[in-house]
Amino acid sequence: MSDSTPHGFHSTGAEGPAIGQDEWVARHADVRFLPARLSVVERRLRVVPWWAWLTLFVGVLCLFPVVETSGYVRQVAFQTVLYMLLALGLNVVVGWGGLLDLGYVAFYGIGAYAYALLDSPHYGIHLPTLVSVPLIVLIGAAAGLVLGLPSWRLTGDYLAIVTLFFLQLFQTVTTNWQNVTGGPFGILNVDPFGLPGGHKLNTEHSGVFAVSYLYVALAFFVVVFVALRLLNNSRTGRAWRSLREDPLAAEAMGMPVNWLKLLAFSCGAAVAALTGSLYAALFANVFPLTFYFVTLITIYTMVILGGSGNQAGVVLGALIISPLLELLRDADKSRILFFAALVGSFAILGRRSRRIAIVAGATLVFGFVLHAIARGIDGGWVAGQPGAGSFARFVEHWVIAPGHPARWIAPIAYVGVIAAALLCTMLRGVIRDVALVPTVYLGAFVWENVMLSKPDPARYIVLGLILIVLMVIRPNGLLGERRVEIV
Amino acid sequence: MELLELTGVSLSFGGLKVVDALDLHVKEGEIVSVIGPNGAGKTTLFNLITGIYRPHTGDIRFDGQSIVGLEPHQICCRGISRTFQTLRLFLNMSVKENVMAACYGHTKAGIFRSMLRTPGMRREEREIEEIARKRLSFFGQRLMGYRWEQPAYSLSYANRRRLEIARATATNPRMLLLDEPAAGMNPAETHEITELIGQLRKEGGYTILVIEHDMHVVEGISDRVVALDHGTKIAEGSFEQVATNEKVVEAYLGLNTMSSK
Numbered sequence: 001m002s003d004s005t006p007h008g009f010h011s012t013g014a015e016g017p018a019i020g021q022d023e024w025v026a027r028h029a030d031v032r033f034l035p036a037r038l039s040v041v042e043r044r045l046r047v048v049p050w051w052a053w054l055t056l057f058v059g060v061l062c063l064f065p066v067v068e069t070s071g072y073v074r075q076v077a078f079q080t081v082l083y084m085l086l087a088l089g090l091n092v093v094v095g096w097g098g099l100l101d102l103g104y105v106a107f108y109g110i111g112a113y114a115y116a117l118l119d120s121p122h123y124g125i126h127l128p129t130l131v132s133v134p135l136i137v138l139i140g141a142a143a144g145l146v147l148g149l150p151s152w153r154l155t156g157d158y159l160a161i162v163t164l165f166f167l168q169l170f171q172t173v174t175t176n177w178q179n180v181t182g183g184p185f186g187i188l189n190v191d192p193f194g195l196p197g198g199h200k201l202n203t204e205h206s207g208v209f210a211v212s213y214l215y216v217a218l219a220f221f222v223v224v225f226v227a228l229r230l231l232n233n234s235r236t237g238r239a240w241r242s243l244r245e246d247p248l249a250a251e252a253m254g255m256p257v258n259w260l261k262l263l264a265f266s267c268g269a270a271v272a273a274l275t276g277s278l279y280a281a282l283f284a285n286v287f288p289l290t291f292y293f294v295t296l297i298t299i300y301t302m303v304i305l306g307g308s309g310n311q312a313g314v315v316l317g318a319l320i321i322s323p324l325l326e327l328l329r330d331a332d333k334s335r336i337l338f339f340a341a342l343v344g345s346f347a348i349l350g351r352r353s354r355r356i357a358i359v360a361g362a363t364l365v366f367g368f369v370l371h372a373i374a375r376g377i378d379g380g381w382v383a384g385q386p387g388a389g390s391f392a393r394f395v396e397h398w399v400i401a402p403g404h405p406a407r408w409i410a411p412i413a414y415v416g417v418i419a420a421a422l423l424c425t426m427l428r429g430v431i432r433d434v435a436l437v438p439t440v441y442l443g444a445f446v447w448e449n450v451m452l453s454k455p456d457p458a459r460y461i462v463l464g465l466i467l468i469v470l471m472v473i474r475p476n477g478l479l480g481e482r483r484v485e486i487v
Numbered sequence: 488m489e490l491l492e493l494t495g496v497s498l499s500f501g502g503l504k505v506v507d508a509l510d511l512h513v514k515e516g517e518i519v520s521v522i523g524p525n526g527a528g529k530t531t532l533f534n535l536i537t538g539i540y541r542p543h544t545g546d547i548r549f550d551g552q553s554i555v556g557l558e559p560h561q562i563c564c565r566g567i568s569r570t571f572q573t574l575r576l577f578l579n580m581s582v583k584e585n586v587m588a589a590c591y592g593h594t595k596a597g598i599f600r601s602m603l604r605t606p607g608m609r610r611e612e613r614e615i616e617e618i619a620r621k622r623l624s625f626f627g628q629r630l631m632g633y634r635w636e637q638p639a640y641s642l643s644y645a646n647r648r649r650l651e652i653a654r655a656t657a658t659n660p661r662m663l664l665l666d667e668p669a670a671g672m673n674p675a676e677t678h679e680i681t682e683l684i685g686q687l688r689k690e691g692g693y694t695i696l697v698i699e700h701d702m703h704v705v706e707g708i709s710d711r712v713v714a715l716d717h718g719t720k721i722a723e724g725s726f727e728q729v730a731t732n733e734k735v736v737e738a739y740l741g742l743n744t745m746s747s748k
Contacts, residue, residue: 227602230601231598231601235587235588235591235594235596235601235611235615236596236597238580238587238588241577241579241580241584241588244579245576245577245579249575249576250588251539251558251559252537252559252563252568252569252571253560253589253592253655254563254564254592254593254658255560255588255592267598481579
């Protein structure tokens with residue numbers, strides 16, 4: 001499901017370059033380190049129309065609560081849909097408009113705070129949802145226009161700094177203007193969404209997350225996705241992308257660049273504000289810190305990972321990152337993820353190079369031997385309890401986990417693994433393969449002993465690692481179109 | 488009738504006078520070439536006409552109305568379109584979309600109509616696509632067929648130049664400013680461009696102002712030639728008149744060559 005028009009690249013495989021296609025392009029278009037068979041699948045999948053994908057996708061998500069009854073999992077699903085909405089909004093500004101907007105989360109916050117002020121006991125205002133939500137979208141759009149103004153005179157890095165300042169401003173105001181925003185204590189007891197008949201959508205149903213919000217979020221998602229997609233295939237969308245490619249040429253070809261920039265900021269902000277209202281209605285409270293850097297970076301990660309400029313891509317990015325961050329909260333699940341990723345990457349690389357396969361085997365043996373030696377010297381070195389489950393027990397016999405690790409172990413091991421990894425990138429040939437064995441083992445050691453005990457920073461480190469690897473393999477993101485800057 | 492009139496236009500960057508009290512007139516339906524050595528102010532002249540720079544003195548009138556102080560997109564909508572010497576295509580958009588994007592100025596559908604896909608918007612969209620098809624088929628099969636949906640960066644250099652011209656004509660201009668359309672082209676392509684410019688006027692009815700270094704092209708297309716040096720007009724007239732003008736020869740070759748004995 002490609003975003004603009006599928007360019008229909010052909011790989012130089014059995015078919016050779018397509019007739020008349022520049023050979024260089026044909027050769028380079030598929031440099032994505034994908035196995036040949038996968039890129040064929042990818043091409044076939046692009047034939048399916050976008051609305052069919054959307055229906056399938058939303059249909060599966062709708063059926064999700066039927067299969068999954070855990071309130072926690074449902075809530076994660078809800079949050080994922082929120083992130084998908086946010087990523088779609090950011091994609092307008094960054095992916096299409098090409099404007100680096102680091103103040104984006106502030107609009108999310110503005111939407112949430114606006115809902116909290118318009119529908120809560122805080123001021124005693126209880127607007128009907130059908131009035132307040134459209135109003136919030138308008139407020140968000142207006143705020144977007146205001147933040148868009150500096151983009152008339154600033155581009156690139158300078159615009160990024162000004163928008164970042166806007167986020168900081170929002171943060172400072174919400175934290176300090178206590179009588180209005182409640183300061184750091186936030187606004188509590190925000191109303192849930194209400195239906196026209198005075199019926200309230202409960203956020204909880206007998207103590208469990210209410211599925212209705214997931215459906216509301218999905219409905220918003222479908223509307224936003226379709227509206228933005230149609231917009232992208234209109235003169236406004238084409239003008240946005242022209243603006244991203246070359247603002248001067250766009251202006252000379254009759255496109256009012258300044259107005260288009262405002263429009264892009266405004267559309268993105270409106271989507272973010274809409275999402276904010278949904279957030280406030282479900283969680284029934286708003287705090288300043290929810291709308292800060294961590295959220296901003298998470299949304300950016302989704303957009304970049306999925307492929308900035310491609311709607312399906314950014315949705316996919318959100319779909320991967322949001323559950324991943326949740327999984328990484330839990331030590332047992334994140335352990336499985338880590339080792340699965342390790343084994344998986346060895347399996348993929350090992351199929352192409354026998355040497356990597358040997359390295360994998362050597363690492364396995366290396367671990368058991370080192371573990372046995374360590375236990376032989378002192379039982380306390382391997383007394384750490386990695387957790388329950390058969391998988392954990394296997395890991396227990398492989399990775400050294402000291403019962404009471406000395407305090408200096410953590411920083412030394414951390415720095416050591418980074419240094420070793422860097423060294424490996426500089427080495428070549430057999431020496432590198434030999435060096436890889438202890439490096440991978442050290443990585444596993446750090447994971448087990450340092451990172452697992454502190455899941456919160458660890459999960460963002462893992463996120464960063466995934467992003468680095470992916471950017472090396474697929475610089476345009478998972479579904480991003482190939483981009484050229486200078487040819 | 489004069490379509491474009493520049494009277495006493497000057498522009499300086501700091502102490503450097505790039506364009507100095509320049510007068511220039513282009514009649515409707517005319518093809519005028521601007522020649523001059525590097526740094527003579529030819530591209531600056533284009534930037535002045537299209538509103539990227541604003542003249543410090545003087546007036547630029549298009550179709551009888553002053554266009555000084557208008558934004559470039561407004562000038563484009565008045566009917567002046569241009570190509571760039573250093574190609575400025577929308578490289579990551581398809582060939583088709585490059586041309587369709589340039590229809591922005593003379594189409595109307597707003598964001599809500601686009602989101603709702605109203606019948607009027609859909610009709611307009613079909614018209615835009617039709618314009619793109621027409622403008623691109625002007626170059627025969629070169630930009631049609633499988634290239635239609637390809638990204639612009641996959642085009643060869645000559646095809647990119649052609650696409651720039653197609654994009655410029657999609658704004659429905661009355662006047663085209665072509666900045667070195669034959670730069671970097673091989674002799675066959677240069678010959679093709681020469682014929683093409685004449686054909687553009689015949690089929691599209693455009694008035695054309697063109698900057699060109701290739702004297703064969705200039706000779707082949709121009710009704711009138713204007714020679715610039717150091718921002719001032721040093722000669723004007725037919726190709727023969729200008730090419731044999733002493734000042735022009737001097738500007739290109741330096742003093743003390745043929746004429747001084």
